[in-house]
Amino acid sequence: MTDRLYYHDSYLLEFRARVTDASPDRQRIYLDRTAFYPTSGGQPFDTGVLDSVDVTEVIDEGDRIAHVIRAPLPHDEVSGAIDWRRRFDHMQQHTGQHLLSAVLLELFDAPTVSFHLGAESSTIDIAAGSFDSGQVRAAENRANAIVFENRPVTVGFQHSSEDLGLRKPTEREGLVRIVAIQDLDRSACGGTHVRATGEIGPILIRKLDRMRGNVRLEFLCGGRAVARASADYEALSAIARSFSAPLDETPGLVAAQIVKLQDAEKMQRRLLVELAQLRGRQLHDDTLAGAGGIRRVVRKLASIAEDVRAEAQSFTAGGKAIYIAVAEQPPSILFAASPDSGVNAGELLKSILAKAGGRGGGNAVLAQGSVPSKEALESALRELTAEDQSA
Secondary structure (H helix, E strand, O other): OEEEEEHOOOOOEEEEEEEEEEOOOEEEEEEEEEEOOOOHHHHHHOOEEEEOEEEEEEEEEOEEEEEEEOOOOOOOOEEEEEEEHHHHHHHHHHHHHHHHHHHHHHHHHHEEEEEEEEOOOOOEEOOOOOOOOOHHHHHHHHHHHHHHOOOOOEEEEEEEEOOOOOOOOOOOOOOOEEEOOOEEEEEEEEOOOOOOOHHHHOOEEEEEEEEEEEEEEEEEEHHHHHHHHHHHHHHHHHHHHHHOOOOHHHHHHHHHHHHHHHHHHHHHHHHHHHEEEEEEHHHHHHOOOOOHHHHHEEEEEOOHHHHHHHHHHHHHHHOEEEEEEEEOOEEEEOOOOOOOOOOOHHHHHHHHHOOOOOOEEOOOOOOEEEOHHHHHHHHHHHHHHHHHHHH
């Protein structure tokens, strides 16, 4: 059994221990005591060194903890040292999660159902049918107010048979480790935590998502929140400089630019359609009539977009006309036929695509569909042109 030193002191960074077991290559080490936290409860493992050898992973195996190291350890007595920067970051994020979860329950009766501490940000999933930006700001303000109060965060142990008064009931039996924030929260937890809420630092909620019937909040605490706020400021300042405007005016300027861009895109689409219609009419005039007096065009294009449909309809609007467009990415066909061509575009294309393993449809004058491959496209095109000319 491994004595978990971090249970009693999250600030313990150096320790001595005895090797109790090891893998044959001595790169998976078990100790009688350790300050290394293993991955558990949504919190990642600590890193650091054992006798100057890097610890690359720490694994909870029930009664004992495995330390995966970069090179073999020859000695049975070792010195361990924890990477404090990583440890303290995890302490800030994990205690911040306890605080934020308690506030969400206090303000909105929204219990936390899961927690994940990531390399760049952390998330809480809460059982809530809906959640809005006003609630996010209220939770963030309340959590930061408690940070500023610098309430004590304590760790204690009680037996599961006692009235533990936990925010979330625990299934653990026997002695239970309880992390408490004064006058706010009591949670069964084996993680590493700060000594007072002031050490959490600022709490920043960054994102709100719907997730499998729950609501997911992405948040950052302490150093992460400061770094993210600084990066956000630099990004927004760059945008403001591009507008030669004060930072606070940029949201309105960006919104106005988006409206202008949308209007320009609409105008561009309209002009493309008008140009395609002109091309279709000109193409009809330039195409000689073939069998049965029908003007036929086959166009091979990169893709079939809205302007291609407009060109096809304009071409067949001239009468006695059939228009075929094919594209390889994805393999697809557009088929247009004038009412006086004697061809039902939808019925003919649907039948041919089905034979080629594709699908599609449309009406008597315009149809479109796709096939699974370039070979199937070529086969469908050959049959379509043959059937068209025999119709």
